[in-house]
Amino acid sequence: MRTSKVVTVVHPDSKIRIVLRSMLEAHGCTVATDHSCSDLLSDRTRLQPDLILLDRSLMDDEGVEVLAQLSQKWGETEIVFLPESLRGDSPSSSPISQLLPIIDRFLQMRSTRELLAI
Numbered sequence: 001m002r003t004s005k006v007v008t009v010v011h012p013d014s015k016i017r018i019v020l021r022s023m024l025e026a027h028g029c030t031v032a033t034d035h036s037c038s039d040l041l042s043d044r045t046r047l048q049p050d051l052i053l054l055d056r057s058l059m060d061d062e063g064v065e066v067l068a069q070l071s072q073k074w075g076e077t078e079i080v081f082l083p084e085s086l087r088g089d090s091p092s093s094s095p096i097s098q099l100l101p102i103i104d105r106f107l108q109m110r111s112t113r114e115l116l117a118i
Contacts, residue, residue, distance in 0.1 A: 005107045008032045008049040010040050010058060011082065020053065020099075027100065029107075037066045041073065049077050051106050053099075056081045078106050 007029045009020045017033040024031045032047050034040040037058050052070065059066060070079060080102070 004028050004030045005050045006030045006032065006047050007051045007053060007103070007107075008034065008040065008047070009053045010034045010037060011053075011055040012036065012058065013055075016055075016082075023100070024103070027103075037070075041066075041069055049074060051103065052077055052079045053082055053103075054079055056084070080106060 005028075007024050009017050009024070009031060010033070011017050011020070012035050014035070017035070021031045021033055030047070032049065037054075040052070052074075067079070070077070083099075
């Protein structure tokens with residue numbers, strides 16, 4: 001039985017991936033990272049994520065198709081788009097620290113029905 005939640009961070013900026021990985025691991029999560037949606041879909045880690053944190057800039061023209069593929073592969077996994085404030089040369093720690101309560105809430109939910117009830 002798995003004790004920690006698995007979170008996959010998908011972001012093109014390695015600095016942001018490192019910061020989010022460190023923060024989430026310190027919070028008790030198992031973390032996988034990818035720099036693109038194609039890497040995520042290739043499933044190199046073989047982990048079933050409970051939550052995917054995804055940079056919206058990776059959703060280009062094929063965004064709906066990518067979301068459909070993610071849903072087909074991991075139907076119960078929740079996807080959260082990361083805030084735009086995490087883009088740029090030096091991500092502020094404030095938006096990252098604001099993510100923790102949101103991430104906690106998503107990881108405590110069991111289904112999309114619970115999300116709709118919020």
